[in-house]
Amino acid sequence: MKKGRLFALLGFVLVVVLGAVYTVGFLYEKEQTTEASFDVKSPKMGDIVLKTVASGSIQPRQEILIKPQVSGIVRKVLVEAGDIVKAGDILAEVTIVPNMAALSSAENRLSRAKISRDDTKTTFDRNSELFDQGVVSAMDIQQNRLAYNQANEEVLGAEDNLRIVREGVASRGGAKSNTLIRSTIDGMILDVLVKKGNSVIEANNFNDGTTVASVADMKDLIFIGKIDESEVEKLHEGMDIVLSIGAIDDMTYPAVLEHIAPKGIEESGAIQFEIKAAVALEEGQFLRAGYSANADVELDRRDNILTISETLVQYKKRQAFVEVETSPGIFVVTDVKLGLSDGLSVEVLSGIAIEDKLKVWNKPSYR
Numbered sequence: 523m524k525k526g527r528l529f530a531l532l533g534f535v536l537v538v539v540l541g542a543v544y545t546v547g548f549l550y551e552k553e554q555t556t557e558a559s560f561d562v563k564s565p566k567m568g569d570i571v572l573k574t575v576a577s578g579s580i581q582p583r584q585e586i587l588i589k590p591q592v593s594g595i596v597r598k599v600l601v602e603a604g605d606i607v608k609a610g611d612i613l614a615e616v617t618i619v620p621n622m623a624a625l626s627s628a629e630n631r632l633s634r635a636k637i638s639r640d641d642t643k644t645t646f647d648r649n650s651e652l653f654d655q656g657v658v659s660a661m662d663i664q665q666n667r668l669a670y671n672q673a674n675e676e677v678l679g680a681e682d683n684l685r686i687v688r689e690g691v692a693s694r695g696g697a698k699s700n701t702l703i704r705s706t707i708d709g710m711i712l713d714v715l716v717k718k719g720n721s722v723i724e725a726n727n728f729n730d731g732t733t734v735a736s737v738a739d740m741k742d743l744i745f746i747g748k749i750d751e752s753e754v755e756k757l758h759e760g761m762d763i764v765l766s767i768g769a770i771d772d773m774t775y776p777a778v779l780e781h782i783a784p785k786g787i788e789e790s791g792a793i794q795f796e797i798k799a800a801v802a803l804e805e806g807q808f809l810r811a812g813y814s815a816n817a818d819v820e821l822d823r824r825d826n827i828l829t830i831s832e833t834l835v836q837y838k839k840r841q842a843f844v845e846v847e848t849s850p851g852i853f854v855v856t857d858v859k860l861g862l863s864d865g866l867s868v869e870v871l872s873g874i875a876i877e878d879k880l881k882v883w884n885k886p887s888y889r
Contacts, residue, residue: 564877565875570864571823574749574750575817586706590732604711636680643670703734741803743800745797754795768816775807779798824861830880
């Protein structure tokens with residue numbers, strides 16, 4: 523019985539000793555295999571472009587608001603949004619609602635003109651008979667004829683004035699009626715803001731007038747956007763811009779910077795400056811007014827230069843350096859002089875060559 527217990531105790535001790543030996547061996551082996559190693563990456567030749575993005579929209583350079591020359595009721599609308607029109611084309615017709623004071627004055631003028639005409643006609647007829655009898659001279663009859671002709675013209679003028687007040691059109695100039703609302707430019711109808719039966723008001727010193735329609739030349743478009751004050755001094759007129767339209771995939775449009783606002787506007791705690799760029803459309807291309815767009819503005823660039831990834835660069839007291847591999851697993855700290863950066867890659871001016879291998883220090887592996 524005692525021998526059985528002794529054998530059991532010896533067996534337990536043996537198991538403990540073997541377990542300890544195995545654990546020590548495993549830890550020693552692991553320690554020998556945890557030597558850290560690092561990936562390496564070489565510089566390369568490439569291009570670096572420093573860009574900024576301005577958000578904005580596409581707008582026609584000039585959008586003209588067409589307003590009536592008279593107040594009244596819209597009798598007919600002849601166009602709709604999207605129609606192409608020429609300068610002088612009729613967009614709508616208006617029925618005059620006459621001003622009562624102006625109407626009364628025009629009627630009185632016509633009555634006085636007719637009275638004057640009748641009087642001069644009577645004088646002319648009487649003196650014509652006397653002229654035939656040799657009593658009145660040729661000069662006198664000529665003056666009577668002139669007075670009669672002038673009185674006739676005054677009646678016609680008064681009649682035209684009355685018709686203009688009533689209907690907005692003269693009897694001797696119907697084609698030039700101000701009840702016909704015409705386009706003032708060639709272009710596209712962007713919006714029609716009235717319907718048949720609407721009241722419209724002419725522009726005057728107290729009222730801007732009712733806008734009947736807006737017309738714009740859709741071949742002359744501009745991009746209007748805003749850029750942060752930290753980058754505005756890097757811009758200049760004449761810079762090339764590439765536009766991306768939010769509603770149109772896989773298409774870009776060239777533009778040329780035309781205007782940089784001299785005064786900034788505060789928005790959400792930052793100062794923004796308005797910029798404008800002329801959009802260059804090819805034959806057959808069409809953009810709608812109001813499209814949202816982003817403008818890629820190229821601030822600076824370097825072509826065919828030595829570059830490295832920004833992740834390879836470290837700093838000590840503002841001095842940039844990299845770790846160059848001199849032999850497998852051995853790295854030497856090397857100062858570098860850097861140039862233009864786009865945030866991902868940076869230009870290397872001096873310190874390393876294209877054949878050097880640089881430590882990717884934030885990606886260790888174990889062997």
